[in-house]
Amino acid sequence: MTEHAATVAAALHVPAHTVREGCPGELLLEVEARDFPVLADHVSHDLQGRLLSLFASDDRAHTGQFRLHQVWSLPQLHTFLLLTAPVDPAAPAVPSIAATHPAANWFEREVMDLYGVIPEGHPNPTRVALHDDWPDNAWALRKDFPGEQPVPRATGDHHPFRPVTGEGVFQVPVGPVHAGIIEPGHFRFGVAGEPILYLQLRLFYVHKGIEKRFERLPWRHGVYLAESISGDTAVGHALAYAHAIERLGHIEVPPRAQAIRVVLLELERIYNHTSDIGAIATDVAFTVAASRAQALRERLVRTHDLVFGTRLLRGTISVGGVRRDLLPSGRELLQTRLRAFETEFEDLFGLLVDAGTFTDRVDGPGTLTRQAAQDLGIVGIAARASGIDADLRRDHPHDAFAGLQFTVPVEDGGDVRARLMIRAREIEQSLAILNQVLRVLPDTPWAATLPDALPARASALGWVEAWRGPCTHWVATDDHGALTRVKVTDPSSLNWPALVHVMPGNIIPDFPVINKSFNLSYSGNDR
Amino acid sequence: MLGILTKSLRTGTLTEAGPFGGQASFGFPVMDFTRCVACDACTRACPTGAIRAEAVTPVLAHVLTHVSLSYAACIQCRACVTACPEQAISVSPDIEVAAYSRDQLARTASFDVNPVTGRGTYRQVELAPGLSLADAAAQLKARILGRLGRSLHVRQVDAGSCNGCELEIAATANPYYDLERFGIHFVASPRHADALLVTGPVTRNMEVALRKTYEATPEPRVVVAVGACGCSGGLFGEGTYAAIGGVDRVLPVDVYIPGCPPRPQAILNGLLVAMGVREARVNR
Known part of the structure; x- marks a missing residue:
């Protein structure tokens, strides 16, 4: 690791001793905020770093300052790099990196909305997290903000939609309450006939104040809240939270628990991918395939229920391990059911790709080029469908993944078909992973003994490659070892801009299927 | 097309004639108030405040305490079941729970708590407010x-x-x-x-x-x-x-x-x- 610290120091042109080792797999570097743009360029060009999160914390009680943090994945070094800089509360501003690193775009605006730290030079410094009726000068994540009471509604238009004008050009507003059973968000299409000229998004309708809520919870309860960040990623987020706490508290997770966690995470991937494949079929009106996929997905969640007592895998992860052991009977049941699933899934997938009426609809729409995905900092399945070979399970192995054989499927098309193919190929890999893990589980306890308290004034990063992409949780404790900041990043936050980017040139009737092929979480994004 | 038809015929009807009456390994927690001693193990374990205890009338010799469990806030996490030292909380396999008011989802019992030992003695289940x-x-x-x-x-x-x-x-x-x-x-x-x-x-x-x-x-x-x-x-x-x-x-x-x-x-x-x-x- 010291070797990695030296590599990083050299690439960033900073003294070697300034790059500190944090928890395993984490390098920390204290910088000045004014250096962010230069450093970000070095990290991305010279270290092939990928920005996974950017956030602030309120450290005024101790240092009298806010802090800004950037989390970069350095896949080649198998380590994360956390850059952090103090921000003066008297003049809360930092130079923006969004113009050159678009992945920072929404993050910086969220920091502005919730901490009042201005991203100077941001190409579009308007509200992202706050709606128009939020009063000025009220920053919800600052420590002196009373989060447990309602805030009066203000009037204003802080985020006007960009007008789209011209002969025969009009706007189509959609949402926040949609026609189907999906989450709320507002889409505004600028269209000329059917072709879309421009798509604007307004999200954060389901902002529940999760990060603020964490600060009031005992750390042992945090895992329940993490499960409710995005209901379809209960395991992914619970695990990312647990990882962060375990690393912060030096809690050793026994090998059996690590193996069971892999089982849970891959089961979550399989059921979501299956359900998405069905939903893509629904959105092109291929009802036979859609209803078969739904039935297949129902059989999967019923299997979860039989083995773990929960359909959507809630209540399975705990800090230090898992909530329940996987007994031999459950293991055998899983193996039998998964074998049946494999055959049925192959059948279903054959039905889809052999139907010209289906492939006609999925070949081409919503193409995200490799370059665009790279520039926008897209992650997870959406990135891998656009030729970007990144997966935290391989690049920063967590749980039992280091000892498992699997490949990371990558597709080049970047369209709906590519995102469909990625899902199918990942299911194949997940089944292979489950095969290996379920063969024999390590004979150790399935949960660690937990300390009474966490170390005071410590911080750590937890990460997981969940089914949609990387989930990261950065956790910090106060003087008493209680949670003082939990930053949650769902892959959706990084990927929503991809949808905006690909829509122009497509037609409105293809929007549902393109949107579904990304299947981003509103709740995960809005928190 | 033929393949689709054959497969559909072979699959037959998946729809379950009676979807109701099934039992889950974990529906909602059930509190046996007669075993409860009004300690705070479950209220501390509960992440949502679905289980609450509050002192109603502090009297010289004892404290009257209300313990209530509401399904309205329960996230079925099972933490209370493992936390209860008296094994007073068990699991109901019934999942078809619904009500017409929040009050109907809650059940409250009163306890006389000995201020010295902190141990409560069950008195009675309180009548829920509102309609039955x-x-x-x-x-x-x-x-x-x-x-x-x-x-x-x-x-x-x-x-x-x-x-x-x-x-x-x-x-x-x-x-x-x-x-x-x-x-x-x-x-x-x-x-x-x-x-x-x-x-x-x-x-x-x-x-x-x-x-x-x-x-x-x-x-x-x-x-x-x-x-x-x-x-x-x-x-x-x-x-x-x-x-x-x-x-x-x-x-x-x-x-x-x-x-x-x-x-x-x-x-x-x-x-x-x-x-x-x-x-x-x-x-x-």
Whole structure:
């Protein structure tokens, strides 16, 4: 690791001793905020770093300052790099990196909305997290903000939609309450006939104040809240939270628990991918395939229920391990059911790709080029469908993944078909992973003994490659070892801009299927 | 095409004749108040405040304490079951739980607590305020009778959910549950709807949209709150800067379906309760 610290120091042109080792797999570097743009360029060009999160914390009680943090994945070094800089509360501003690193775009605006730290030079410094009726000068994540009471509604238009004008050009507003059973968000299409000229998004309708809520919870309860960040990623987020706490508290997770966690995470991937494949079929009106996929997905969640007592895998992860052991009977049941699933899934997938009426609809729409995905900092399945070979399970192995054989499927098309193919190929890999893990589980306890308290004034990063992409949780404790900041990043936050980017040139009737092929979480994004 | 037909014929009917009556390994916790000593092990373990204890009248010799368990806020995490040192909390396999008010989902008992030992002695189960389940059922029926009894058009509104409830609501339409056979349809607009199926702790940012959706729904209309968050704000609390809380903080709610998330059978059951076809039950 010291070797990695030296590599990083050299690439960033900073003294070697300034790059500190944090928890395993984490390098920390204290910088000045004014250096962010230069450093970000070095990290991305010279270290092939990928920005996974950017956030602030309120450290005024101790240092009298806010802090800004950037989390970069350095896949080649198998380590994360956390850059952090103090921000003066008297003049809360930092130079923006969004113009050159678009992945920072929404993050910086969220920091502005919730901490009042201005991203100077941001190409579009308007509200992202706050709606128009939020009063000025009220920053919800600052420590002196009373989060447990309602805030009066203000009037204003802080985020006007960009007008789209011209002969025969009009706007189509959609949402926040949609026609189907999906989450709320507002889409505004600028269209000329059917072709879309421009798509604007307004999200954060389901902002529940999760990060603020964490600060009031005992750390042992945090895992329940993490499960409710995005209901379809209960395991992914619970695990990312647990990882962060375990690393912060030096809690050793026994090998059996690590193996069971892999089982849970891959089961979550399989059921979501299956359900998405069905939903893509629904959105092109291929009802036979859609209803078969739904039935297949129902059989999967019923299997979860039989083995773990929960359909959507809630209540399975705990800090230090898992909530329940996987007994031999459950293991055998899983193996039998998964074998049946494999055959049925192959059948279903054959039905889809052999139907010209289906492939006609999925070949081409919503193409995200490799370059665009790279520039926008897209992650997870959406990135891998656009030729970007990144997966935290391989690049920063967590749980039992280091000892498992699997490949990371990558597709080049970047369209709906590519995102469909990625899902199918990942299911194949997940089944292979489950095969290996379920063969024999390590004979150790399935949960660690937990300390009474966490170390005071410590911080750590937890990460997981969940089914949609990387989930990261950065956790910090106060003087008493209680949670003082939990930053949650769902892959959706990084990927929503991809949808905006690909829509122009497509037609409105293809929007549902393109949107579904990304299947981003509103709740995960809005928190 | 031939392949599709053969496969469909071979698959046959997946729809379950009776989707109800199934038992889950974990429905809701059930408290045996006669074994409870009013210690604070479960209230500390509960992440949502579904179990509460409060001293009502401190008297010289003893303290009268109320212990209550409400399914409205329960996320079925089982933490209380393992935490109870007296094994007073067990597990009910019943999942088809619904009610007409928040109060009907709660059960409260009073205890005399010895101030020296801190140990409570069970006194009695307190009468729940408001209407009984049967009276509330009759009232709802009287309001909608003849108008909504045989079919129900439902507009689902996510007013702040984590999307877990949406996954299970969507599952009610899959071939196993097939809610359409009960005359229930999900419709695309509130203007076509008889019922709103609302999830989430209503967020500040969804309140206006939820109210407008309600106003766009023609009378007679029923509102069904789904999930721990929809019933009570759940993990996200009520009255925070971002979450207003349970749906009844914003709209009059006719039926509550607790759970995190409620299973498809529970949602189906709740919808049939809203139609007046079934009566709500809270077993414990």
